[in-house]
Amino acid sequence: MSISYAAMSKNFKELESHLFICTHERDDRASCGGSGSKELASDLKSWVKENDLKKKIKITKSGCLGLCEEGIVAVCYPQGLWYTDIKPEDIEDLKKDLK
Numbered sequence: 001m002s003i004s005y006a007a008m009s010k011n012f013k014e015l016e017s018h019l020f021i022c023t024h025e026r027d028d029r030a031s032c033g034g035s036g037s038k039e040l041a042s043d044l045k046s047w048v049k050e051n052d053l054k055k056k057i058k059i060t061k062s063g064c065l066g067l068c069e070e071g072i073v074a075v076c077y078p079q080g081l082w083y084t085d086i087k088p089e090d091i092e093d094l095k096k097d098l099k
C-alpha cells in the first residue's frame with residue numbers, strides 16, 4: 001500500500017475541490033441515482049471541462065454515502081462539506097461553492 005497527500009500527487013497538485021456525488025440506484029427505497037444524480041454529475045463534469053477547471057476541480061460519481069433519504073447527496077473535500085437534498089436547480093450554487 002502507498003499513501004500520499006493529494007498535494008504530493010502530480011495529478012492532483014493544484015486540486016482545490018473534489019466533489020463526490022452519490023449515483024447509487026436501488027429499487028426498494030429512495031436513492032440518489034433515481035433522483036437525477038447521474039445527470040447532475042455529468043453536467044458538472046462538462047462544466048469543469050468546458051471551463052478548463054480540471055486541475056482545480058474534480059467530480060466523481062460515488063456509491064451510497066449513507067444519507068439515502070436526504071438525496072441527492074454529495075460531499076466535497078478537503079472542505080468536508082456535505083450537501084443533501086440537492087435539486088437540479090441547485091447546480092449554479094454548487095458551481096459557486098466549487099470555484
Ligand code: FES
Nearest residue numbers: 022032064065068
Ligand atoms: S443512495 Fe445516495 S446516499 Fe444512499
